Amino acid sequence: MFNGVKSWWLSFGRVLSSKAKRFCALALAVLLLSWAVSCGTGSSQQASGRAEVEFWTMQLQPQFTDYFNNLIAAFESENPEVKIRWVDVPWSAMESKILAAVSAKTAPDVVNLNPNFASLLAGRNAWLYLDSKVSSEVRESYLPNIWKASMFDGKTFGIPWYLTARISIYNSKLFEQAGVAKPPQTYAELAQVAKQVKEKTGKYAFFVSFVPEDSSEVLASLVQMGTKLVDESGKAAFNSAEGKAAFQYWVDLYKNKLLPQEVLTQGHRRAVELYQAGEVALLNSGPQFFKTIEKNAPDIASVSLPAPEITGQTNKKSVAVMNLVIPQNSDQPENALKFALFVTNNANQLQFAKEANVLPSTVAGLKDEFFTKATKDAAAVDKARVVSAGQLKNAEVLVPAMKNVNQLQKFIYENLQAAMLGEKPVDQAISDAAKSWDSL
Structure with missing residues (x-):
């Protein structure tokens, strides 16, 4: 799930035929998306008088259910006017589901994707561009090479989240x-x-x-x-x-x-x-x-x-990057961005990275001893984590x-x-x- 390599594990011939079908389905969805993005905005959602922000992650249940429930509770406590609705989507289904949701104008407000797929839709103006909405101080709290991974045509379309380095x-x-x-x-x-x-x-x-x-x-x-x-x-x-x-x-x-x-x-x-x-x-x-x-x-x-x-x-x-993006037709863009920055701030990234044994995308998080030191008799996975974290200074989405x-x-x-x-x-x-x- 976290090694940044997506494999279909099929023979070459079967892959080609399945890809042809998938290409047709994606092409149709992208056509619908292009039409939908140019029309109207999504419908407003409210929950008991509170603004509702729908948040999609990619295959993080049930292993991290407690983490996200606590994270959401903390955000809602700080922002009592906002209600977070969390939906976890299987890895294999995310691309088709988000394409369908955006084209039908039912997209969530915050989505967990990877930059490569997200850039496909960034080229069709599907995401909210963030350069004028995120301060330079906040932006500089993330690793600069990793921030660049969520840019398209010089514009930022996503907030970095967790990383894996091969x-x-x-x-x-x-x-x-x-x-x-x-x-x-x-x-x-x-x-x-x-x-x-x-x-x-x-x-x-x-x-x-x-x-x-x-x-x-x-x-x-x-x-x-x-x-x-x-x-x-x-x-x-x-x-x-x-x-x-x-x-x-x-x-x-x-x-x-x-x-x-x-x-x-x-x-x-x-x-x-x-x-x-x-x-x-x-x-x-x-x-x-x-x-x-x-x-x-x-x-x-x-x-x-x-x-x-x-x-x-x-x-x-x-380096493989997971990020958070905000559909441009979200009716809660300010609350969505506030939540995305909360999920990816240094304290929350550090906690999640330790629980999931991935790497944080924040400058301060990467300096934590969890990612810099391993004893001589440490388990191989702990030594490997330090090796992978040590590579990030020269790492980028190639x-x-x-x-x-x-x-x-x-x-x-x-x-x-x-x-x-x-x-x-x-x-x-x-x-x-x-x-x-x-x-x-």
């Missing part, structure tokens, strides 16, 4: 068998480790999915290797020396059989399965995954250790919020796959991807 989890026993002294920190080091692990153990160093619908990890790796995805006008910028080098990196690993063949058809779930089976030496995931390993594969958990996320020459690290970002990923992945399979040379693959993007 780290490397590695099998120290496999590394020892392969004679690898320390986990790789860069992609250049990873290529050498991949060769060494394969030669010494017959296993793979790692698994990363090239399925367009599964994960943006490969797309983010291009940015970490110095590739600029799009220019200021939105045109393709990845057909560059850096982009070609990044394409060639993945092509070489695949052709040299240092990646499992199924990286072209399987998603992140397969990476998890292979790591827990001891067939892969390294996994990119969130710190919370240590608990999953302990439950599913205790023998692997006993030899698993955390390390910083692998990066390129830019030293950029990735794939920027932009219109049609899913199409950008699709064009790059499909052409990169063609190069990996020898169907196209790298120069043609990257050129074709750029042409496809620019033709949108």
Whole structure:
């Protein structure tokens, strides 16, 4: 739930067919949304003479029911004229539900989303822009790189909430068998480790999915290797020396059989399965995954250790952001913003981050000892939390919020796959991807 990677865990063919259906449904919903946003405002809701603010979260019940009930009670005590109505929506249903709600003018007043999906609707003027409504003092209480994640065309459409930062989890026993002294920190080091692990153990160093619908990890790796995805006008910028080098990196690993063949058809779930089976030496995931390993594969958990996320020459690290947005047709915009800032203020963020074992997006929260110190005999998940928190100074949302970002990923992945399979040379693959993007 918190590792920032959304996987459908289907075969490539089934994913393509399901995505086609989903695209049609989303296209229809977006058309309805565009019409609805241009017409009227939502109906006013009152609760016993008090203004009602409807608040949607994403799959936080029942684990955090007590936390939110207490949070809401505290806000209502400070603001007796406001009533909060909390609705928790399953992760898989949120996109379709919010599209339908906004298009039907029944949207909630505060919504928990991620910047990538929220930016799709920001481009259609669905959210309240906040730059003139949030003081510079309040804005500066949040991590600056994280605040930028909820901006579209230079305008702020969301308030940062909780974060997850991907780290490397590695099998120290496999590394020892392969004679690898320390986990790789860069992609250049990873290529050498991949060769060494394969030669010494017959296993793979790692698994990363090239399925367009599964994960943006490969797309983010291009940015970490110095590739600029799009220019200021939105045109393709990845057909560059850096982009070609990044394409060639993945092509070489695949052709040299240092990646499992199924990286072209399987998603992140397969990476998890292979790591827990001891067939892969390294996994990119969130710190919370240590608990999953302990439950599913205790023998692997006993030899698993955390390390910083692998990066390129830019030293950029990735972060997944959850934010709060306010529909522009909310009839309670002032109360909605007041509540969103209350949910995400430093004290409340810090409490939630500790309960959920995620990271806060506030400057002060990240300085808490919970995120900066771990004893030598601390549990692996606690050490991993400190590693992930320590990366945030160089962390950002590597794939920027932009219109049609899913199409950008699709064009790059499909052409990169063609190069990996020898169907196209790298120069043609990257050129074709750029042409496809620019033709949108």
